[in-house]
Amino acid sequence: MKYLALAAAMLMSAPALAADMTIEMLNKDADGNKMVYSEEIARVDVGDTITWVPTTKGHNVEMIASPNDMKLKSKNGKEVQVTFDAPGIYYYWCTPHKGMGMIGLVVVGGDTSNKDQIAKAKAMGKSKKKLKKLLGEL
Numbered sequence: 088m089k090y091l092a093l094a095a096a097m098l099m100s101a102p103a104l105a106a107d108m109t110i111e112m113l114n115k116d117a118d119g120n121k122m123v124y125s126e127e128i129a130r131v132d133v134g135d136t137i138t139w140v141p142t143t144k145g146h147n148v149e150m151i152a153s154p155n156d157m158k159l160k161s162k163n164g165k166e167v168q169v170t171f172d173a174p175g176i177y178y179y180w181c182t183p184h185k186g187m188g189m190i191g192l193v194v195v196g197g198d199t200s201n202k203d204q205i206a207k208a209k210a211m212g213k214s215k216k217k218l219k220k221l222l223g224e225l
């Protein structure tokens with residue numbers, strides 16, 4: 088009986104693990120969009136991990152606004168991994184390409200209650216329009 092309980096617990100934890108996500112940093116995506124993250128809106132559960140992979144050179148991840156004021160500025164061209172422990176919307180950009188609209192949102196735990204905070208966060212060039220568009224999709 089002990090083993091059955093353990094097996095059941097392992098089965099139940101499987102979906103959370105499966106929700107971990109990889110996001111590619113791209114010069115160009117399959118649709119021809121330039122300087123983009125492969126997932127512009129990523130939805131994960133609390134405790135999930137996202138790995139950003141530098142498929143092409145010269146990109147990074149810099150956190151701009153988040154529910155827990157997360158400090159993050161990854162090195163250009165390096166893989167970076169973040170585990171999200173607080174629910175809410177996280178807004179980040181690629182430092183070299185922020186003016187070209189290279190931004191992304193992570194929604195953790197389905198919580199969009201800090202949408203106003205994100206809407207007021209800094210954005211420049213094409214990122215302004217893109218941020219509005221992405222927030223409109225939440």
Ligand SMILES: [Cu+2]
Pocket residue numbers: 122145146147181182183184189
């Ligand atoms: Cu970039």
